[in-house]
Amino acid sequence: MSHDSIGPPREDDALRVRFETVYDATYAAVLRFVQRRVHPSHAEDVVADVFVVAWRRIADLPEDAEEARAWLFGIARRVLLAAHHGEQRRQALTVRIADDQVSRLQGAGSPGSAPDPLLAIEHVDLARAWRRLSPVHQESLALVAWDDLTSTQAAAVLGISPVAFRLRLSRARRVLRHHLGHPARTHAAPAATPARERSTS
Template sequence: MGRDEAFRDIYREHYNAVYRYAWRRVGPDAAHDVAAEVFLIAWRRWETVPRAEPLPWLYGVGRGVVRNHQRAEHRGLMLEARLMVERDQPGRDLADRAAERNSVVNAWQSLGETDREVLALVGWEGLDIPSAAKVMRCSVAAFTARLYRAKRRLRTALDRQDRAAEDMPHQPAVPARMGLEERCV
């Protein structure tokens, strides 16, 4: 099989996964561009793409492409939450939901980039630990330790959000332990 056919096969098989990886990190507006860049890099570095398991390699490349978009995504989420509160100030339900979302965003953003990526690879991308370790270019043991530490730091950040919400006068406490589905409505 020639290079063109082999590339087409990898593209067809893995484009949706790479797109979803990008979408969860940079949103729908930039996800196609990120995915396209990942496959452009794969084309340019074809000799280094592992044919047996290309997806972890593609995620590793995607990780590098996504880095520049993450800060802009965070600013957008914070602006959206702020606008929701300003627009719907009289309605407590919307304000509460915005506060809950803000709590999760703040906890997530308080983590380091590596912690966020480790949690996202397992939680969002559904990778097993050996595949996620390939994406992060580390051993399985190192990735397992990183995952444990990242979970612990997220738990601490959420607990800190809970305590801060409880200490605010005249503000309803927003429990940070609610399910993410409930928080990010």
């Protein structure tokens, strides 16, 4: 076989190899991202749609692995929103909380440690406080705490500036702390907000 008959690799072959590499490296992370936002029975279908869009836009795929992951999260978010309307769009942004996610938010003890009754109470309180957050605040915290994105990457997922995201994240953290310190009461009025907290809000 002559050298000319071998020729250089075709560009579409190189793109396919690159796509398959990113697919293998990010599929699990994208699936987890989607599973927190839709019923588990629909998650794999959504992820399939995400990678179809990614293949069509392969020229836009970032070279950096972490940036590529964030880029795919952004596509996943838009796929989810495109399938919903009105109130359903708000629900599409709601991030479900699971036991392992609660532990990451509260910085739970080391694996294998004995159960701590106080930690169990905090665990319940945090899960309750999470459910009281708005979808926007849940999403901001989840992108950083569970999806391991930087503020710049999370901002790209949401289509806002890094400064705007950092402000949104700061508010989300403040609201979560407020809910943890002021659980919902049915028989008593909420405690007054401390003066120091009012001055920084």
